[in-house]
Amino acid sequence: MDTTRSGNYIFNLADCIQYGLAHHHDMVNANLDVHFSEEQVKEATGKLLPHADITAGFNDNMKLATSLIPDIASGNYDKKIPVQFGTRFSSNVLGQVNQTIFQSDYFLGLKAAKVYSELASKTYTRTEIDTRVAITKSYYAVLTNQENIRLTKANLDQLKKTLADTRARYDAGVAERIDVDRIQVSYNNSATEIQNQIRLLVYTMQLLKFQMGMPQEDQLELKETVQDLTVDDFATDTSNYAVTDRIEYSIQNTQIALNELNLKSKKMAYLPKLSAFVNYGYNYFSDKFSSLYNTGFAASTLGLSLTWNIFTGTERLHQIRQNRITLEKSVNDRNYLSQQIKVEVKNANTVYQNNKALFVTQKENMTLTQGIYERVVLKFEQGVATSLDVISAESELTQARTQYVNSMLNTLISKTDLDKAMGRIK
Template identity: 70%
Template sequence: MHCRYILFTLLLWTQTTIAYGQVDTSRSGNYDFNLANCIQYGLAHQNDVVNARLDVNFSQEQIKEYTGKFLPHVNVNGSLTDNLKLQTSLIPDIANGNYDKKIPVQFGTKWASAATGQVDQVIFNSDYFLGLKASRVYGDLSKKTLKRTEIDTRVAITKAYYAALAAEENIRLAKSNMTQLSKTLSDTKARYDVGVAERVDVDRIQVSYNNVVTDIETQIRDLVYAMQLLKFQMGMPQDNKLTLTETVQDLNADVFIADTVDYQVQDRIEYSIQTTQIALDELSLKSKKLGILPQLNAYVNYGFNYFSTKFGDLYKTGYGASALGLTLKWPIFAGTERYHQIQENRITLEKSRNTLRYIGDQIQLDVANANTQYQNNKARYVTQKTNMDLTQGIYDRIVLKFEQGVATSLDVTSAENDLKQAQVNYVQALLNTLTSKTDLDKAMGKIK
């Protein structure tokens, strides 16, 4: 048993140093973080947040793309033609006055080339104007989507952080129990050596001590996994060392879990996102309705034409040509296609409005459910905290009576088991309360 205690102490020291001991933050990849630091790191590195931020940049480029459609567009076209065999046409024999007779003639030259530059400018196009407005609304939607992703990331990191603190608290309480049991075991062995205690007393306390040692070994592994999960939620590489600078005591949970049920459905980002979706659907409907309007564009061009029977002489003489004009496209009637497209967009818009009402009802239900879970967990937390304090007092008195010879080892082990269970219940109730409070804050839209 002495050897096992030495090995356990070494394991405890090693795992504690790796998982949550003091580390040298001057080296790259070592971080001493509290909850705010973890969230800040996650908002900068977590994969979903990074991609959502890129989506915002993408939407900004789309806005610039639509803006560019209103700027002049310049194109240059060129051509080079080798007429291997000129086309033959039949025309009246005008030279000889014989109009009824057709004679074959060939027009053109073997070599021909042309170069033209043209500037096009949109004067009116309803699709362009609505597209620009829609792109801006889409940009707003991407920003709101980023905000929702950030909120989800904050919640995930917060829950993982609390789980890690709870795992640390489990280890702290278990180590406290181990210290108490170690002293009781040592005293009982001494009393047994002088014939005051029974062997059964030593064995019973030894069994309790062994169970505590195994529990701590298990809890250390749980803590290692909790830290791995926290780093994953933060977007931190697993080979980095993360040290938490807070404990459960630093949270001041009694103040932290105060009631704050005060919200509006508009505070939830999901409600705002759906409102933006309705704006996009309204623009889509408007675009279909304005599809009857004409499209007007202006253009100006200038170019040169070149002709020659020999390639070497082709570009010796150029013949300039230029034009300035307007083009009008007016879709007067396109069957019933546009009418049904308008109806489809109206239906889509109505569905979006129905979804907004549904989201409002769902938010109210989410808050009611989250508040119920929070109130239940908070009540359990208060009870379990009181029970743990009472059980600790009972255990201390039983140990004292055992040392005085008025209590049995069975009483000690029974009290120790009750204390251990009370501690487990307390930590679980604390974790459930903090987690459900986070869910309630999210449901009320208080996490920004």
């Protein structure tokens, strides 16, 4: 990857793809999704670690609660007397550590988080493939537009020479004005066509930079030409591909794994939750706020907590059935995806083979038409052909050139689509 200076790049296809994988909007977000999933795994792991809390409280019992108790002092137990217990001010501080020993959701959640992280990684790969394909197609569009301009300019140079020779012959009185005008019209049309092609080239270059995530203000120059691609030598073999090579198939397998974990989670929700805890704290009492924290009374507890939801209606049963149906659908989707991939490969191969055959034909036709045009021009210069013959040959050459360039672009794009369908773009 060459750069002459910041914001000025000279790239080949591999360089464009490398730049796009680092800068394209979708790739940046996909990479952030991967990091997000990694944090979710760490979050799920953190739930298995001990959790510590500190709680504190302060109470001002402005009016103590009154209770009725038997009059023990006088021995009259049938008589109730009002008494107040406690102090006006009270405070407490308590620290507690909780540790989950067993809870099915925690452990399954950790597995699900890891599978989700795997899904995010595969989604990143799919985004990478889509980015490669988009950049490759845009890159080919630029190259074919450049080739179209090169061929048109070569034709324009020939027309310019023919026009100059015809004008000289007219000035010498051996050619007619109509011959000069006809060739001038053809020359003007070709010159205008080149300007249109240049504007189209500017747009395709802008599209390429957009697919790469490159600022439009930066300058991009391509190292390669279509001659470096050897389009007519492209070959492919559709007999040794496998549907499992497609990232979409792998993503669907991961989705099935997630659905299996969801089903297992609902089934294991019937199991009890067991946790342990230990706490230590101080309680403070006083009738005066100034002396509240002079003396503290320590307290500590170590214990286990078991929670078991024996019956929660039929809600969980139906949730299990729903998750089982979702799992069956995801398996069915994978089977459908397998068939879909096979059809995509057959269709992409058909389109590619047709485009390649047409490209070979159009390339030969352009060569033949170029030869016809050159012979007609030679005959015209010798006075045995008319200007109409030149214009007709030039028109046929322009059509052949356009068909050649279009078939080249279609071949390159369909080859890219076929490689993607077979899972060969990684």
